[in-house]
Amino acid sequence: MHKMELLAPVGGMEQLKAAVRFGADAVYGGMKSYGLRAFAGNFDIEQLKEAVDYTHRHHAKFYVTMNILAEDDQLSGMVEAAQQALNCGVDAAIVSDLGVAALLHQQVPQLPIHVSTQANITNAAAARIWRETAGVERIVLSRELSMDQIAAMRKQLPQELELEAFVHGAMCVAYSGRCLLSAALLGRSGNKGACAQPCRWQYHVVEEKRPGEYLPICEDEHGTYLFSSNDLCMLPYLPQLQKAGIASLKIEGRMKTAYYVATVVSAYRQALNILETEGEESFQKELPRLLEELSKTSHRASNTGFYFGQPTPPAGAAGFSQSMEYVGDILSDANPGEAALVRLKNRFFVGDQLEALTPAGSLPFQVSSMVLDASGESVETASVAGTLLRMTFPFSVGAGDLLRGPNRNHL
Numbered sequence: 001m002h003k004m005e006l007l008a009p010v011g012g013m014e015q016l017k018a019a020v021r022f023g024a025d026a027v028y029g030g031m032k033s034y035g036l037r038a039f040a041g042n043f044d045i046e047q048l049k050e051a052v053d054y055t056h057r058h059h060a061k062f063y064v065t066m067n068i069l070a071e072d073d074q075l076s077g078m079v080e081a082a083q084q085a086l087n088c089g090v091d092a093a094i095v096s097d098l099g100v101a102a103l104l105h106q107q108v109p110q111l112p113i114h115v116s117t118q119a120n121i122t123n124a125a126a127a128r129i130w131r132e133t134a135g136v137e138r139i140v141l142s143r144e145l146s147m148d149q150i151a152a153m154r155k156q157l158p159q160e161l162e163l164e165a166f167v168h169g170a171m172c173v174a175y176s177g178r179c180l181l182s183a184a185l186l187g188r189s190g191n192k193g194a195c196a197q198p199c200r201w202q203y204h205v206v207e208e209k210r211p212g213e214y215l216p217i218c219e220d221e222h223g224t225y226l227f228s229s230n231d232l233c234m235l236p237y238l239p240q241l242q243k244a245g246i247a248s249l250k251i252e253g254r255m256k257t258a259y260y261v262a263t264v265v266s267a268y269r270q271a272l273n274i275l276e277t278e279g280e281e282s283f284q285k286e287l288p289r290l291l292e293e294l295s296k297t298s299h300r301a302s303n304t305g306f307y308f309g310q311p312t313p314p315a316g317a318a319g320f321s322q323s324m325e326y327v328g329d330i331l332s333d334a335n336p337g338e339a340a341l342v343r344l345k346n347r348f349f350v351g352d353q354l355e356a357l358t359p360a361g362s363l364p365f366q367v368s369s370m371v372l373d374a375s376g377e378s379v380e381t382a383s384v385a386g387t388l389l390r391m392t393f394p395f396s397v398g399a400g401d402l403l404r405g406p407n408r409n410h411l
Helices: 013-021 045-057 072-088 098-107 124-134 147-156 181-186 235-244 258-277 280-294
Strands: 005-009 026-030 061-066 092-095 113-115 138-140 162-169 204-206 214-216 231-233 248-251 324-330 339-344 353-358 361-366 370-372 388-392 402-406
Touching: 005 013, 005 162, 005 258, 013 026, 013 045, 013 258, 026 045, 045 061, 045 072, 061 072, 072 098, 092 098, 098 113, 098 124, 113 124, 124 147, 147 162, 147 235, 162 235, 162 258, 235 258, 235 280, 248 258, 258 280, 258 353, 258 361, 258 402, 324 353
Parallel strands: 005 026, 005 248, 026 061, 061 092, 092 113, 113 138, 138 162, 162 248
Antiparallel strands: 162 231, 204 214, 324 339, 324 402, 339 388, 353 361, 353 402, 370 388
């Protein structure tokens, strides 16, 4: 069976370094314009060059998002931006507009093109048109396709045309993200990168002759979330995705934190490594542990999207939950018993049970001591985010590893 690429979202350099450290084969991120996450940090040209160089030094790829639904007066700027991105060394551009893709294929022919899920490709005929018109190398499939439909499409397409599929993260109430709700309510178009996510808001019904009388639509203890889709989680179904012919597994979340990216990438990386080296039986045995890993970062209730029929439930996901919280960054390498430099994110105490998230997995330990880096003073706790501490660990740690502890609000 073929190896599947693990593709992670990066809104900035912090997320990019986390994605690469914890096992992403490739990352995708946007420039300051023409992408669908205008409120992510994104990259200017100098930052993009730095980001691409970093990924390539670590044997990973960088795909740049240029997936807005473009208008005529934006086309020349997109061509110029694509040429700049190519000069920075990006490995592909993700494009949603057929005209833009054809234009880039003609004017920036050295730049490989991947078709965004925003293009809503649901059949092999559409995929072939993109291939013939714009020479695209990969299709990011519409999120509304089932596993059987994907497998059938794969058989109808040339092997050099790769298929990519979303496997984890937030889902839109709209068709593959083509939503007008934000534009209609706020004048901020999700198709231009400025979505305000009104599908996540609480809603009530008002009867015409009873103004001011708000009727709940579908209420639970959190409120009413009529339009809020469940998150997607396909970790248990990696073998099926592989058999269906998926080349790249895409994690959603360019607005997410580095901690989120690290946690999700780590879980999927471990799962893929087990599947590829030990086989499906070992993979199934490790699933409960890996799913528990995913619960340690912010998430909504999840389902399998459209992969096995209509989503159940189709909507109504309330707020976020997570079983552990991000409490610190490890800033230096250290062997067991040696002091490592740690930057505080959230308060913890000597004696607490924490975990270090490392490329080798999650390693539990008890905090034995901590020393303020500035003064050398031993302390029982520190409460100001950004405080630098010296701590020892019973195992090796490295710069870029993360610390997490129990989420006391979750308990």
